[in-house]
Amino acid sequence: MDNSVTEKDYPVENLWILKSVTGSIVAFIIAIILLVIFGFNQELRQIDFYLFIIIIFSFFHLVIAILRKSTFHYSIDKGFLTLRQGILSKQQRHIPYGVIQNLFVKQDILDRIFGLASLTIENASQGSSYIPQQKMSPFQLSMTRYRGSQIESVGFSGNRVNIPGLKKKNAKVLKRIILQRMKENPLEDNRSGL
């Protein structure tokens, strides 16, 4: 266990929390501003109600993002990639390096602004929670629509493990470490489709 790499070495940055709740923060600020403008006017009680809902919701979003980050742990051990997540219901997952299919390093627009990158690891299993493929509607022009709608949260679901909010440099190092492990631990009966 000496040479295992964990989230202490390459942490999910605190900036990720900020990034993941950016939408909520914007809504929060707008709500506050509106509340200041309209708030003390007795005639607009219903607007107040909605604004309070927005404020409470964005606050919860922040709390959940913090909890989610603090409860996500990964460690790149000798034989397995071990992951733990879950705020109330805990999940653990162990992925042998041999079955990892491909790695992604992605940056969306907010990642670019904050200087972050997310590393996604995919294997061929459907995981414990099967997520059905999103149906392609005939009106969709290209795959890009689908790509944009992929969920970008911390942790694992389905066949993917997502480690977001890494510094770009760290994401690259982590990718290299995992690739190295994959090379060292090939599957016994290695079969490609070809």
Next chain:
Amino acid sequence: MKISMSKTREQFPLSFKKIIKKTITSTIGYIILLVILLFISAYGTESVGQNVYGMHGIIALGFVIFIFLTILISYLYQRWYFAVYFYDLNMDYIQVKKGPITPREITIPYERIQDIYVDQDLLDRIFGLYDVHLSSATASSGMEAHIDGLEKNAAEGLRTMLLQTVQQRISKNKSVNVTTNNPVL
């Protein structure tokens, strides 16, 4: 335009026609929509009456400028996209990286490749371009890991090289496995 070169891209270069093709595919929808709107507005101004004669020309000019701008912006973006398009066949894995603003990079080891196929869509036929697709067992890899806009020679060369490398890899692993699993043989 500084092109992000790799050894593989030098060997099997992307065609510059790809920029034009992508510009067309990305703007054709808007252009059709704008032309339809132009006709509708022409019909609208005509039916209103004689006092808006000048209007029609101004609207038409506006539309033409707008279409031109759309094409120009799209062209510049596609040029940028083309410049940062990166693909490389390493010793152990294939790396494809694209997207100038939001970069996405996929890494697939040769052993995990499930299929390789080459295809052309209608515009590819017209321009003489080929797309080389490769995927591992996951759905998203099929979407990300394609190298499109290659000329015929480059596409065939790339495909041959990929197939060769994959085959070598698999047979190498097999022979290793035979010796480790069955020491008697």
